[in-house]
Amino acid sequence: MADSPHFSRRSILQLGGVGAFLLATGACASGSKNNPSSSSSGGAKSSTLKIAVSSYISSWDQDFVGFDLTALMLYKNVFPYMIDYGVKTVGGSKILDTENIMPTFAESFEPDAEQKVWTLKLRKGVKFPSGNELKAADVKWSKDRAFAAQANVAGIYRTIGLTKPEQVVVVDDYTVEFHQEFPSALTRQIQAISLYVFDSVEAKKHATDADPWAKEWFAKNPPTGGYFNVTKATQGQEIELTANDAYPGPDPAKTKTIRISVVPAAANQRLQLQAGDIDIALGANPRDIRDLKKTSGVAVLSAASNSQVAIQMSTTTAPFDDVNVRKALAYATPYEQIIKNVYGGDARPTKSVVPLDMPGYSEKGYPYTYDIDKAKAALAASGRTSISSELVFQTDNDEQQQIAVLVQSEARKAGIELKLTPLDPATLADRRGKKNIPLQITSGQLWVNDVEYMLATSFVQGANLNYANYTNPKIEQIYQQSHTTVDTSARNQLWAQVQDIMAEDVPWVVICQPNFNLPVRESVAGWVQPMDGLARLRYLGTSA
Amino acid sequence: MRVLRFVVRRLLQLIPVLLGVVVLTFLLVRVLPGDPIRTILGPNATAADEAAAGARFGLDRPLWQQFTDYLSGLVTGDFGTSIQSGQSVGGEMALRIGPTMELVVLAVAIAMVIATVVGLWSARHANRAGDHGIRVLALVGNSMPEFWLGLVLILVGYAGLGWFPAPSGRVDPDTDLTPITGADALDALLTGNMPALTSSLWHLALPVLTLVIVIVAPLLRSVRASALEVLRSEPYAAAEAHGLPGRLLRRGYLVRAALVRLPSLAALVFGFSIGSTVLVEYVYSWQGFGQWALRGLLYRDYPVVQASVLVIAFCYVVVFLIADVVHAMLDPRVRI
């Protein structure tokens, strides 16, 4: 029985009046916590792993769901994916290897000479839990559904030249060909996150003419057949997974059952981790993690991450349409103070718009440091002595709020007066749609670890995440050229040119790349840092 | 009979109010800035994807047509599909109303029992030390912000003393509770699942305590005030002057007269508690109705917001109706 954390009781007594007042209402039970509820917070059974997430998934239908990271992470583990990333160790911690993508449920996935037509070969005799065999027809039906849903998959397929269901051709029961309009170096990575297959025979039983793709059935029924099967799902509270023995591929699940419980408040996740009620807290915030490092029985797994924190400056609205004003803000941002105060030093300063560890990264991409005089000089160069504008960030994002406060007080010294505006998700999305946000803090990870994908999502005309409304004909031209450049050294050549242009245009203030830290019980092992932010649960084991 | 006719008449009066609420919400949520569609699009979505998603939810059609569709759906009990989750709003709501109602009903019931017992005692010992103490204590409880109180109770009850379970979820999944109404303790009772019952009651303890502390004061004051009014009234003095024994005086003349005003105040407090459960649920990660409605609001999930507001309003007016009927039964002077 894990003893309740000693130091937290001491801190309660420190609470002075309030604590005493409330303690007076209940005798202070000394000694070990005798938790009367019969909840299973007893010793972690060797075969069960308990993970806490911040919100319950909004739907089980991977095609028609909204952009919900918890759900996408869960799908990665419960839907049969044909191919997936390998694993490599870097600096003592294991991370997903984006260059080594291997078949898991499928037998092989190889391109033709021109890398335009990709052939997927299925293993024989792989069965869904319903007993139906996984065949090419299932792949075809699943991808036709993805195109019909016009959601995530359709969006990514467009970057590798797959725009119409007709481009997916069934050759025989166990072979499917993907005919791309143009060859692309991104195909393997993009297919790794999109090539999932439904049990189409089972699904068609629930399709109706009003609902051809059985959306209602999919939304309600947890899927099975991936590395794990969903055995129990209590709405809004908890999801239980058990390893799928029918998985034919390498690295089968190490833990027999995994229980994912929903704990929205970060403070509660931390309490339960300390008390041993959960093994992994996916929703803890940086300050909790720094404290948990000092707690007995808890380890913090940390690994380099490609998640970037930046301020996107709107290049189409005054005064940030003037590059000198953008440079002024770049010089006025207190990079070291943010890394120290907000992330407790646990973040890497970055010198380019391209994230660290992404092939093609170069030091010259973002030559700006915290220097108030240079900031003033840059502002003067733009013909202004002082400007005022609005810095937008997400209401419920603590880090962004702290960064905003620090940037505001430093920028003021350089004559840049910033009004802080926290926005709820819907208003933020609306104003981004209307492109009327002068400055906004963004933090996030790219799904594919390749500069072409970065340009596709954030820097070309009309890209969805291009909140800076940045366009540069040279960049557009390089982006088109990169589609067909497969050779890595030629691609790196292109990326160097991109970063030189970015150093000049500076559409973003690139702040830092915070490391990924995951507080877990000491007994947990096998964590693989996911480049796309979607945890692979099959590598996880617990030795308690 | 009489009560039925009164209830039917009041229900008919509800329709314009609820219709007003539906129209007001429908317009209000569309006037609010914020785009419900962009939040569900992936990083690579294009304008075409946005338009397609919008069409899927019928947002491309003219406003009045959206309203008529919504109304015709409402009549058949179809609240539409949630933009965020793609599931039917009715289904999602059914799963979440149970836990919140259980919390609020339990808290209001307990608070009313405490208020009645303590209120009557306090009135009978008016202006003595005990009476003053109770009133000030109740006021302190009523002055606390419920989210802050919840936090402190978790800190003391779970982290410090360990008497109460972790503030996550409502019942321990291992007890295999089969959900019927969604209200865990009630379902456990119905299915006779004892371990689930004890587990859900322990999970309910702190949130209910938080709510009770906050809402007991107004109820206590009302019972005490009306009890005092009865004790100092002519009829009570007349009964006492005719030498009726204390027990008969209390049972026959004090209790019923003092509780006449309690139902309508309980309804008001019920309405107030629905508001504060949104905060209590957040702190106790109760996954109830309040959080779901709030999330719908933050993401402008039109069908969710419209459905949640309508249900809250409906609960509100139904509770007032029940209060009026109970009031009429208690007080013969009220003709219905």
Place this chain on the structure above:
Amino acid sequence: MSLLSIENLSVVIGGRVAALSDVSFTVDAGEVVGLVGESGGGKSMVGRAIVGMLPTGSVATGRVGFDGVDVLTMSAERLAHHRGHGAAMCFQNPRGALSPTRTAGRQLLDRLRTHQGMDGERARESAVELFEAVGIRSARRRLGAYPHELSGGMAQRVMISLATGCAPRLLIADEPTTGLDVTLTAEILRQFRHAADTDGRGVLLVSHDINAIAAVCDRIVVLYAGTVVETGPASRVLTAPAHPYTRALLRSVPDLDGRPVVVTPGAMPLLREAPAVCPFAPRCAHAEDDCRTSRPRLAEQGAQWTAACFHPLHDAVEAGQASDVTVGAPARRAAPAARAEPVLVVDDAHVVYKSRFGRGGHHALRGVSLTVAKGERIGVVGESGCGKSTLARLIVGLAKPTSGSVTAARSSLVFQDPIGSLSPRRTVEDAIGEPLRALGVPAAERAGRAAAVLDRMKLDRSILARRPHELSGGQAQRVGIARALVAEPDLIVFDEPTSALDVTVQAQILAVIDEVAADRSHGSVFISHDLATVRGFADRVVVLYLGRIVEEGPVEEVFARPRHPYTRALLSRGVALVRDLEEADATAGCALAARCPFVTDRCRGEDQQLQQYGESRAACWRVPEIGELV
């Protein structure tokens, strides 16, 4: 040894109010004793002392002997037994003294179970008997009624049955007659007489209206400022009172024979401790030095008859005293000159109050026609529910006639509830000036005219700045009258102006009204349920019953030779009505049909119109015959 013997009982409340000082009197079984005096005189304090429920923080000395045991020192259980079974009280406002959320029957059963140990069916049976004994018809159904469903009279009867349900030895009735009509009062007092004579109970009737309870009392005790000023056999005390205050009580109220009202100046003092001098001296016309220097003790005036006065009176109460200041002697008033132009014409006015739920409604006035000429003084009399208040509201425009017409010159109204008629948050000056404000009179002139009219009311100008709750009943009514006069209206309506006031204050207000009405520049209408008061005021009188005028004529003619059976019953000239007034009575035919001893089929069928009989008119075809039948 008498059932109840109170010996020099003194009660001081909160150390600053001497509610009672050395009160002594006795009540024997089977005897009805009347305890009279104006409000604030201490009558209620005596009642409370008898049942041992004196107010918080009050100190009582002396002895309240009940069956030889002193109530003031009774133990808790003895007191619990004494309350109800020893002495039981009937409360003043019966509907207010019954628990609203419990049926009348159950409240009676509580008494029967507590004091007579009855239960179940036997208790229910005796409950029905008790209800029938006090004259409640269909008693079994009434058992299930809630207090708010009972009429005033019915509630009073239930109250009496509750008290007798305790099988008390002494029955205390507090103001049993207030708010009841003439006919109902007589009926209720008969109940108390019956309780004393047949049940052998002692009865203590507490009342401010000495004339009302005179008929049934064996002995009278008169209280003034917490002291007994006179006690003696009713026959002697009522005809030739020894103490001047008792005489003032008897003469302040006009009586049916038209005797002039004697006005007693000043008001009753609120004593801080036992008086050292005669408390009535400042107001007494016969007071001399000894009255102002020492306090008179109760001195024998005859068999069991004492009075606390150095110079007791001996002649009959009717005999005029040189010092009397009288009002309303009808003979002295000159008849109005030729018919001056009318200030009010009411032609066949009907008023129906529609109830919220649309079915039926209360038909308050059923075709009333009335004209008032300038300078004329009209009296309107009728029991409660006859529509007289509706008539008042109709005349001043507060109510609109459903049919028929009302044309009135500029009118003003003086209300029954003096303090209630003044806006609580505004000063007296504002209240008086209100009508001028509506006429657009500038503030300075308003203040002047308000002060002038206040002087006419013989009120000190310091009152102008006071708020209503700082005024006494009398002062508030004078302000009400001042407000009515300030705009010099053509018509003034007095709606029961004195019924809410104390007896001596009533006389003062009647004097003021008389002086105001004497001014012939405006007409005046005086509305009351009390015939004697109307007689002292009006030239012509109109008798209302259930929304119709049943008799009308010169005041002397109507009082001397009443024609209509209802007027005769009011003047108790040998006509006793069959039963209480019921709501449903006023359907077709003669309104009084359901209660008239001379009713015939023709009365029930035919609507009665006013016909001329001598100088007055009456709405009854049998008037000529009735003369012999009486």
Place this chain on the structure above:
Amino acid sequence: MSLSRTGRRREKRDGRFGTVLVVTGAGILAVVALAVLLGPLFTAWGPNEIDPSAPTLAEPGGAHLFGTDVNGMDVWSRLLYAGRVDLGIAIAAVAVAVVLGSVLGVVAGYFGGWLDDVLMRLTDIFQAFPTFILALAVAALLGSGPVNLTVAIALVNAPAYARLVRAEVRAIRDLTYVDAARTSGASTIGLLWRHVLPNSLTPVRVIAPLNCGWAMLTLAGLSFLGLGIPVPDAEWGAMISLGTGDVVAGRWWTSVPPGIALLVCVLGFSLLGEGLQERADRVRR
């Protein structure tokens, strides 16, 4: 003879406790108001000023009486400046609610008929509307910040006042002194203004202080959910929500002091309200 004031020994010093409540309540509010208004005298830091020398979440003591919060701002000074926002908005919101509610109440109560039904159905709708939805709607329509919050909270509280005043006016409009004013020819407006309104505000005067307390709690609740005052600005509810995560780690000074400040201030209002209620009851009896 009214027996209701019978000699019950238990009922001592009737009504004196009412004055004790009023005095303590008013006393607390006075102290809080003074501290909040003279705030700048007690502290060197501005409400949003960051102390570069002190680390974030510094322990209480030394330069910072209550330590610093997660942004490195001084908790004590934010506590004082926040008081202005909270007290200001609460009192303003209740004032607006009282005016709006009273006008509606008088019109509905005095004229009755269809006007009364329409107004009452309207107040039903507003009262049935959940507070948060209304607050967000008004915040969106008028833009965020203290002004719109005042309006939002006022709208939520106005129906209660409308109902209260309507009940009083319906009772008063048939009283004798109103008839008296009518007979002396007073205009309807004059009648309402001089006679009906002043006498129908007694219950409002009693409920208003209690309502200020609740208004503050509503404001704090909104800020806690991120719907009220934007985060970096000083407001007690926002400060509590900022520090919730830290309390668990024993860093109580970010969240507990604003909680206590809110508790004390609302308690002040509640005591004042309760005391006025006690005295009003005693007067009416």
